[in-house]
Amino acid sequence: MLNQKNHPFHLVEISPWPILGAMGTMIMVTGLLKWFHFLKINLLIIGLIVNLLVMFQWWRDVAREGTFQGLHTNKVVMGLRWGMILFIISEVFFFISFFWSFFHSSLTPSIDIGMNWPPKGINPFNPLEIPLLNTLILLSSGLTITWAHHSLMENDFNQSIQGLLTTVVLGIYFTILQGYEYMEASFSIADSVYGSSFFMATGFHGLHVMIGTTFLLICLIRLYLNHFSSTHHFGFEAAAWYWHFVDVVWLFLYISIYWWGS
Numbered sequence: 185m186l187n188q189k190n191h192p193f194h195l196v197e198i199s200p201w202p203i204l205g206a207m208g209t210m211i212m213v214t215g216l217l218k219w220f221h222f223l224k225i226n227l228l229i230i231g232l233i234v235n236l237l238v239m240f241q242w243w244r245d246v247a248r249e250g251t252f253q254g255l256h257t258n259k260v261v262m263g264l265r266w267g268m269i270l271f272i273i274s275e276v277f278f279f280i281s282f283f284w285s286f287f288h289s290s291l292t293p294s295i296d297i298g299m300n301w302p303p304k305g306i307n308p309f310n311p312l313e314i315p316l317l318n319t320l321i322l323l324s325s326g327l328t329i330t331w332a333h334h335s336l337m338e339n340d341f342n343q344s345i346q347g348l349l350t351t352v353v354l355g356i357y358f359t360i361l362q363g364y365e366y367m368e369a370s371f372s373i374a375d376s377v378y379g380s381s382f383f384m385a386t387g388f389h390g391l392h393v394m395i396g397t398t399f400l401l402i403c404l405i406r407l408y409l410n411h412f413s414s415t416h417h418f419g420f421e422a423a424a425w426y427w428h429f430v431d432v433v434w435l436f437l438y439i440s441i442y443w444w445g446s
Contacts, residue, residue: 192259194249201242208234243402250419251411261418268422272429275392279433282385283440289377290445297376301445306378307370308446314365315442318358319434325354326431329400329424339414341407348404351427355397362390385441389433396430399423 189195212231219225250256256264290301297303309315332347366383373383403423406412412420 192257194255194257194260199242199245201238201245205235205238205242208238247406247411247419250416251406256416256418264418264422268425272425275429279385279388279436282381282388283436286381286385286441286445289381297378302378303376306375308378309365309369309442311438311442311446314361315438318361318365319438321354321358321361322431322434325351325358326428328354329427333420333424336407336412336417336420337414341410345404345407348400348407352397352400352404355393355400355427358393359390359397362386362393382441382445385437389430389437392430392433396423396427399426 208231210231212228212235215225215228215231218227289297293299293301293303302308328347328350330347332344332351335341335343335347371379371382373379373387400423403412403420406419
């Protein structure tokens, strides 16, 4: 009788994952500081393992609530939609700060960097090489995630799995190419404001690509396990929204930092 309710809302039960996730994040950040200052990564590895275990079990609980327990009613899903929309808006402003910094430095280069942009001694990337290939990869991944979403809405699970799998592969390919680009870079994050702006903006975007790829991989596993239907698949939708946001940010990065900025 205690489980019966006469309202469409989801009153979340007591969970250990928020406090354990906070502790894991604190350990991970402390491990980052230890790595930066003492070049020892043991504490960072412990923090990463704790966070990965918490994420797996927390996401498992959310999937159970939405898929098997029927707790994600229309009212709850509407709340989740607004939460995701507001989260993406906050991410937009996060990246606006990097673009603001970049354009402030590039449009009015100070005397400290020779009043030139790029600063003297900086050899920027050719925008028609790896950056252009990465642009094509992300644009293609935007098409494949849309293909997967529309296939799911039409109850074509085979096509949906193919589209989502292709998107995950393209996301991994993008990350590998950006890692290769970083290794081949002739400048570092310590090379004037250009290096700082470049690696902060593209690095955080790369981190978002990795997070988005993980998000889509979880959705692929859930899709394979028949967790989604044509009318009940907000987890998939949220991942697609996030991926489209990552695509749009990259277009701005490519046009402003790689093409115009070089």
